[in-house]
Amino acid sequence: MTRITGISLRRVLDSRGNPTVEADVLTESGGFGRGAAPSGASTGEYEAIELPANESIAAAREHAVPRLEGVYAGDQRAVDNALRAADGTDDFSAIGANSAVAISMAAAKAAADVLGAPLYQHLGGAFRGENFPIPLGNVVGGGEHAKEATHIQEFLAAPVGAPSVSEAVFANAAVHAAVADVLDERGVPAAKGDEGAWAPPISDADAFEVVEEAVDRVEEEVGFEIRFGLDMAAAELYDDDEGAYVYGDETKSTGEQIDYVADLVDEYDLAYVEDPLDENDYEAFAELTDRVGDRTLICGDDLFVTNVERLQDGIDTGAANSILIKPNQIGTLSDAFDAVELASRNGYETVISHRSGETEDTTIAHLAVATDAGFIKTGTVGGERTAKLNELVRIADDAV
Numbered sequence: 001m002t003r004i005t006g007i008s009l010r011r012v013l014d015s016r017g018n019p020t021v022e023a024d025v026l027t028e029s030g031g032f033g034r035g036a037a038p039s040g041a042s043t044g045e046y047e048a049i050e051l052p053a054n055e056s057i058a059a060a061r062e063h064a065v066p067r068l069e070g071v072y073a074g075d076q077r078a079v080d081n082a083l084r085a086a087d088g089t090d091d092f093s094a095i096g097a098n099s100a101v102a103i104s105m106a107a108a109k110a111a112a113d114v115l116g117a118p119l120y121q122h123l124g125g126a127f128r129g130e131n132f133p134i135p136l137g138n139v140v141g142g143g144e145h146a147k148e149a150t151h152i153q154e155f156l157a158a159p160v161g162a163p164s165v166s167e168a169v170f171a172n173a174a175v176h177a178a179v180a181d182v183l184d185e186r187g188v189p190a191a192k193g194d195e196g197a198w199a200p201p202i203s204d205a206d207a208f209e210v211v212e213e214a215v216d217r218v219e220e221e222v223g224f225e226i227r228f229g230l231d232m233a234a235a236e237l238y239d240d241d242e243g244a245y246v247y248g249d250e251t252k253s254t255g256e257q258i259d260y261v262a263d264l265v266d267e268y269d270l271a272y273v274e275d276p277l278d279e280n281d282y283e284a285f286a287e288l289t290d291r292v293g294d295r296t297l298i299c300g301d302d303l304f305v306t307n308v309e310r311l312q313d314g315i316d317t318g319a320a321n322s323i324l325i326k327p328n329q330i331g332t333l334s335d336a337f338d339a340v341e342l343a344s345r346n347g348y349e350t351v352i353s354h355r356s357g358e359t360e361d362t363t364i365a366h367l368a369v370a371t372d373a374g375f376i377k378t379g380t381v382g383g384e385r386t387a388k389l390n391e392l393v394r395i396a397d398d399a400v
């Protein structure tokens with residue numbers, strides 16, 4: 001029933017207005033699935049390769065589509081193995097991770113369609129957990145996502161005490177609105193960055209104050225615990241030649257960066273810190289995790305790039321206690337699942353994530369529920385972000 005009979009690939013717009021790959025998968029019994037690739041701006045050095053959309057589409061049409069016809073979409077590993085075989089490299093540099101992930105997600109949706117199950121149920125199976133992920137909501141940001149804003153890439157609301165997904169999602173939106181109020185009261189104008197977070201021209205130190213104030217206001221209003229966290233995207237701050245982290249005119253050695261982050265964790269009771277150190281520095285990650293890993297999540301994004309080999313290195317060295325999962329970093333849903341499984345087996349928390357360039361695709365909301373992930377990071381406002389957040393609300397409401 002789920003045998004693939006056709007795959008169409010096309011260029012569509014992503015949220016930055018750049019071309020990205022969309023895939024449609026059809027099965028012999030009329031099943032249909034559509035997936036679209038997201039795209040990063042602060043990409044990790046070890047990610048699978050995204051090709052220009054038209055090149056990726058041409059290569060996938062030539063090498064992947066003929067191999068996939070006849071494969072069962074319901075057998076996700078067979079689909080993803082066929083994608084890997086068609087590509088022939090270990091980083092999807094031949095057909096592009098953008099076509100690969102779009103097809104991988106579209107096949108999963110086509111199979112779910114045939115089976116008459118919601119995607120999270122198809123991916124997670126009958127015995128998936130009953131938990132829902134806590135959404136981490138980007139409310140202030142800069143770095144590679146906005147010019148003339150904070151050096152730290154993302155300040156993320158974390159509604160850890162929310163009684164439901166819906167209340168968590170609305171709490172993050174309220175923090176986003178409260179940040180606008182606090183900035184307004186301080187006379188700070190703010191545009192928005194790539195993910196819809198406010199991108200004010202203020203120092204990182206001021207941003208901590210603004211976000212703390214906004215979180216406190218909303219916490220009081222909703223009556224449950226809201227903390228916040230960061231994505232420091234420190235590989236973008238790290239200068240190899242200087243051997244230091246560069247914050248405008250200031251620099252910090254690796255030791256100073258570890259002290260800085262450890263102090264921030266304690267001063268602001270941070271729930272989460274993603275990529276606090278350079279993507280090549282497992283040792284520094286391990287030192288920081290040793291210091292604060294008992295009271296916060298130290299998450300590897302650029303460090304692990306959803307790659308089981310890099311995650312295993314992290315497990316072996318004690319680097320981080322959590323992993324960001326971005327399917328397009330590795331190219332297929334099977335690879336993303338393998339990373340989740342290895343993480344879970346070793347006590348690492350999993351955070352399913354969007355990219356800064358997104359589409360209306362909602363696969364990651366289903367993936368987060370299917371894998372019983374503790375968190376999902378998919379923005380706060382903006383159509384390409386609310387597409388996932390609203391899908392999460394629908395899943396919780398059993399209305400997909």
Ligand SMILES: C=C(OP(=O)(O)O)C(=O)O
Binds near residue numbers: 041043044233357
């Ligand atoms: C979502 C992120 O940004 P990008 O997609 O630009 O890598 C991130 O770094 O976690």
Ligand SMILES: [Mg+2]
Binds near residue numbers: 231233274301302
């Ligand atoms: Mg990141």
